[in-house]
Amino acid sequence: MRIGIVDEPRHAELLQLAIQLGGEHQVAWLVDSEAALAGRTGGGVPDLVLLNVDLPSVDGQAATRRLVSAGTAVLVMAPGQADPAQLAAAQGR
Helix, strand or coil: CEEEEECCHHHHHHHHHHHHHHCCCEEEEEECCHHHHHHHHCCCCCCEEEEECCCCCCCHHHHHHHHHHCCCEEEEECCCCCCHHHHHHHCCC
């Protein structure tokens, strides 16, 4: 499975390491901003994207909608203290 990660660089690198240690999956890309995400999704998307909705440089709701419409699964993460309404909106509820 190819996985994309949208998070702060330090968190993204730790997630990437954990995924690589598992050995069964591949990290396709790491991004930490809206512009970087747009650049990565233009040529196709991975099977799964881990998306931090608390990331100030990315509109988590809009990013989730774009990724899902492009055909990828999105796991919405909220490592801080995310507003439950924000999480529900990112998941389209």
